[in-house]
Amino acid sequence: MVTASGLSKVFTDRKRGTVLALDEVSFEARPGEVFGILGVNGAGKTTLLRVLGTILSPSAGDATVAGYSIRTHPQQVRQHIGYLTGSTALYGRLTAREVLYYFGALYGMSGNALRQRVDELVETLGMGEFIDGRCDRLSTGQKQRVSIARSIIHNPPVMFLDEPTAGLDVVTSRTIMQFIEESRRRGHTILFSTHIMSEAERLCDRIAVIHRGRIATVGTLDELRARTGERALELVFLQLIGEKEGEE
Numbered sequence: 001m002v003t004a005s006g007l008s009k010v011f012t013d014r015k016r017g018t019v020l021a022l023d024e025v026s027f028e029a030r031p032g033e034v035f036g037i038l039g040v041n042g043a044g045k046t047t048l049l050r051v052l053g054t055i056l057s058p059s060a061g062d063a064t065v066a067g068y069s070i071r072t073h074p075q076q077v078r079q080h081i082g083y084l085t086g087s088t089a090l091y092g093r094l095t096a097r098e099v100l101y102y103f104g105a106l107y108g109m110s111g112n113a114l115r116q117r118v119d120e121l122v123e124t125l126g127m128g129e130f131i132d133g134r135c136d137r138l139s140t141g142q143k144q145r146v147s148i149a150r151s152i153i154h155n156p157p158v159m160f161l162d163e164p165t166a167g168l169d170v171v172t173s174r175t176i177m178q179f180i181e182e183s184r185r186r187g188h189t190i191l192f193s194t195h196i197m198s199e200a201e202r203l204c205d206r207i208a209v210i211h212r213g214r215i216a217t218v219g220t221l222d223e224l225r226a227r228t229g230e231r232a233l234e235l236v237f238l239q240l241i242g243e244k245e246g247e248e
Helices: 045-052 074-079 096-106 111-124 140-151 170-185 197-203 221-228 233-247
Strands: 002-013 017-029 034-038 060-065 081-084 158-162 189-193 206-211 214-219
Touching: 002 045, 017 045, 017 060, 017 206, 017 214, 034 045, 034 197, 045 060, 045 158, 045 189, 074 081, 081 140, 096 111, 096 140, 111 140, 140 170, 170 189, 170 197, 189 197, 197 233, 206 221, 206 233, 214 221, 214 233, 221 233
Parallel strands: 034 189, 034 206, 081 158, 158 189
Antiparallel strands: 002 017, 002 060, 206 214
């Protein structure tokens, strides 16, 4: 569902000059798979998702998402993805339900199909107690659940989730992880960026470790453990990025 081939992204910064944020990144994420993206701050995780989501244009390389090129068919890519970042915004004066109906309408949804989809997401994400509350009065965790729902109201086959549980309490995090697991069972492809190693261990079918804009390795957790000789994912991760720095 997602195939990246030699993706690179170069920025020009006044202080740092030319910054190579992505350096020939290549990988494949399959249908019904949670594909984890692990890296330290500034490693390129968010830039990668923004390029795949057509928010940024690649400096080199290409990728296909749900069969569409991010270069030649960006609109079709957007129609087939759900994209959640820390900056996904809600309209404070609208209720959570109104937000979902609004974004559903933007995707061309209406009538019974939209009502059924909203009801499904309300149940799946446990939003029944606050669905008719104004967004500016919701807690952080409640807002995050609404943000996820608005991002996937159109039931896209591919989801990009950039640190979806950052700053949330245990109960809300658990609800979101259960939602990700259910989405995988339904055959969706999920690209999942996180700093929380326990979440990656629980959710990810395969993991890509990205460091300084490059893919250090891709594999299942068992494969990464076998490569490093470590059991805890935190130690596996630290050894892999240490190897990458040693190569440089």
